Amino acid sequence: MSDRVMWFNGACVPWEDARVHVWDELALRGANVFEGITAFWNADGQRHEVLACDAHLDRLYHSARIADIPAPPRAEVVAALTEVAAQLGGSDIYLRPAFYAKRGRSTLAPDSEGAMYIGGFPFRPSTPPAVRAIVSGHRRFGGPIGAQAKSGGSYLDFRVFERERVEHGVEHVFFLNDRGHVAEADGAAILLVRDRRVITPSVDSGVLDSITKRIVLDLARGLGHQVEERPVLRDELYGAQVVLAGTLLGLRTVHTVDGHAAEDTGGAETAATLTGEYDRLCRGENPLAPTYLAPLR
Ligand SMILES: Cc1ncc(COP(=O)(O)O)c(C=O)c1O
Secondary structure, eight states: OOSSEEEETTEEEOGGGOOOOTTSHHHHHOOEEEOOEEEEEETTTTEEEEETHHHHHHHHHHHHHHHTOOOOOHHHHHHHHHHHHHHHOSSOEEEEEEEEEEEOSSTTSTTOEEEEEEEEEEOOOOOOSSOEEEEEEEEEOOOSSOTTSOBTTGGGHHHHHHHHHHHHTOSEEEEEETTSOEEEETTBEEEEEETTEEEEOOGGGTOOOOHHHHHHHHHHHHTTOEEEESOOOGGGGGGSEEEEEETTTEEEEOOEETTEEOOOSSHHHHHHHHHHHHHHHHTTOSTTHHHHEEOOO
């Protein structure tokens, strides 16, 4: 079985053969939208169970509408994802479909033309022994595309945060929005756990509406926790157990933010319970699993 698979121009191709032209809108202006989707191997059923597939595909099309990128029919995307999953074989996998513009500065251009590619590889999440985070010195301002779209062009911002991350020798950089409130991390939503409360920046804080976060909030409500979606102040990060939530990361407990160790507010225990339940859900072992896991269709 191949380690990584690429679907491009209608079929799975050798990874190196998925080439685009430098003058394609994809390269010229970063005109693409994408998703990251995980699928867990169900050995009993001999099939992949995809986590929140509909939500990811809905968001992909929503991103395409926001960023004005041509989108192929949904059945074509599902068929291509199924082909990539089959090529990857019987393991947990990560699928990254992308729609992009080849030609046309908008979909209204007479020569507008789009295409799709899907990269896929085995999903083997790892947890670093210490998870340290800093708050970036830069704020992230929303343009017309904003944080709700997963678009290549707007993700250029993350190069700046990544440089900061490496320079400071930490695992994550959090960034603030234009109002100075907590937004998110690169590739993950931020959750704060205090006592039995789970707090997360509201969608109007300039964040992607993380699907992993939605699942965790659902789990938290089911466990009787109070959930608060609201603007979050920077200093609140220093008095709570911070947990990151993202498709690729899963749930990851953060040990320090700007050098402040997570306070013992009872949050650590709740964070551990939520992480355990999220992992069980991915394996089909939590009562909410049927709501979120389904074969590709
Ligand atoms: C900027 C950003 N925020 C949050 C997330 C987490 O979102 P999700 O849980 O839907 O993967 C991601 C990853 O997709 C992301 O890129």
